[in-house]
Amino acid sequence: MDLAEKLAILADAAKYDASCASSGANKRDSRDGKGVGSAGGSGICHSYAPDGRCISLLKILLTNRCIYDCHYCINRRSSNVRRTAFTAEEAVTLTLDFYKRNYIEGLFLSSGIVRSADHTMEQVVQVARTLREQHDFRGYIHLKTIPEASPELIEQAARYADRISINLELPTQVSLDRLAPEKNLARTQQAMGRIKLKLDEAHDRRKNGDRKLRHATGQSTQVIVGADDSTDADFLARSDVLYGTYKMRRVYYSAFSPIPEPSVVLPVKAAPLVREHRLYQADWLMRNYGFSTSEILPAETPNLDLRIDPKLAWALRNRQEFPLDVQTATRGQLVRVPGLGLRNVDRLIAIRRHTRVRLEDLARLRVSLPKVRPFLITADHHPARYLLDSDRLIDRFLPKPVQLDLFDDENR
Numbered sequence: 001m002d003l004a005e006k007l008a009i010l011a012d013a014a015k016y017d018a019s020c021a022s023s024g025a026n027k028r029d030s031r032d033g034k035g036v037g038s039a040g041g042s043g044i045c046h047s048y049a050p051d052g053r054c055i056s057l058l059k060i061l062l063t064n065r066c067i068y069d070c071h072y073c074i075n076r077r078s079s080n081v082r083r084t085a086f087t088a089e090e091a092v093t094l095t096l097d098f099y100k101r102n103y104i105e106g107l108f109l110s111s112g113i114v115r116s117a118d119h120t121m122e123q124v125v126q127v128a129r130t131l132r133e134q135h136d137f138r139g140y141i142h143l144k145t146i147p148e149a150s151p152e153l154i155e156q157a158a159r160y161a162d163r164i165s166i167n168l169e170l171p172t173q174v175s176l177d178r179l180a181p182e183k184n185l186a187r188t189q190q191a192m193g194r195i196k197l198k199l200d201e202a203h204d205r206r207k208n209g210d211r212k213l214r215h216a217t218g219q220s221t222q223v224i225v226g227a228d229d230s231t232d233a234d235f236l237a238r239s240d241v242l243y244g245t246y247k248m249r250r251v252y253y254s255a256f257s258p259i260p261e262p263s264v265v266l267p268v269k270a271a272p273l274v275r276e277h278r279l280y281q282a283d284w285l286m287r288n289y290g291f292s293t294s295e296i297l298p299a300e301t302p303n304l305d306l307r308i309d310p311k312l313a314w315a316l317r318n319r320q321e322f323p324l325d326v327q328t329a330t331r332g333q334l335v336r337v338p339g340l341g342l343r344n345v346d347r348l349i350a351i352r353r354h355t356r357v358r359l360e361d362l363a364r365l366r367v368s369l370p371k372v373r374p375f376l377i378t379a380d381h382h383p384a385r386y387l388l389d390s391d392r393l394i395d396r397f398l399p400k401p402v403q404l405d406l407f408d409d410e411n412r
Ligand code: SF4
Pocket: 066, 067, 068, 069, 070, 073, 074, 075, 076, 077, 111, 112, 113, 180
């Protein structure tokens, strides 16, 4: 098989992994005239999942052979796909060729597990080591690591990569037992814990002046949403642990989409993309707005309302907290108002020092007035209590129903 054929197979096999965004990495550049690559300003390659989503990209698998049999994975042992593998040298050559042509900004390298976790991890590390040490490659590298690999190999991966990640895939051991029987939640979290310690050490060394230290700056993971009956509460509870205990930079939620040659235990339909979107919104509220998992999803509602965003859903469940006077409410209260983002809250706090805030000030900040009106008191606006208590308040936020046209070709 020639290199182009291998690339077609191994780039295609890698496109299901959504955890490859490069945010938060150190910027490398080659302004000193040495080395290859610059993390800023270069072209970037994108890839598309079967459902049409752009999932960014710079990514290949080292091999799509695998000794594991995860049901949701096209590369699983029992899948009837064409198998191939790059040698480490081939992966290096390909990366450099693409990089120099400005097709990519760096490399995202993952792999099926061949022979053993350590054997596979050695190959992955060899690619990164060769790029960094032999070719002085200064582009971005994200390496997918294997929790069962030895800590030394994972540490080496962290030394050459900007970002390392281990995919958790499913939020509970019960789900893993059913869909990825060889995977173990505790083992994966242990590996994440070891990575966190190394990341902390590297952070401290940098802070103490070791500017030349080469080490990954963060770890991330991916979970598949909708491949089984795990609830949104399961996903958010797991994310809470991952952010809190393992300092995860990002948890990527990837809506399940059917793969060719699917396993019979998988759903036949793709999970709605809006579910993935709502999970990202809820995750954002947890990380940046101080919401707890139980506030976003109380025990009686294990799944997010797909019709409205989670902050609005929280406000509708907690109407006793509103309306808030924009002039006197605390920052912590204002960031919980639907339609107000962190930046606008800070701007409002600055404005209210000098003047009584009016609706036109909100409009000038491009705040959605229909969204904030029921929840905020301004100098010229006081929402009626009956409106806030009305069962029909939610209707204001739902898309208006559209009458189908009898004479529209698509409806005939
Ligand atoms: S270990 Fe990775 S590559 Fe192998 S079957 Fe599972 S998800 Fe797929």
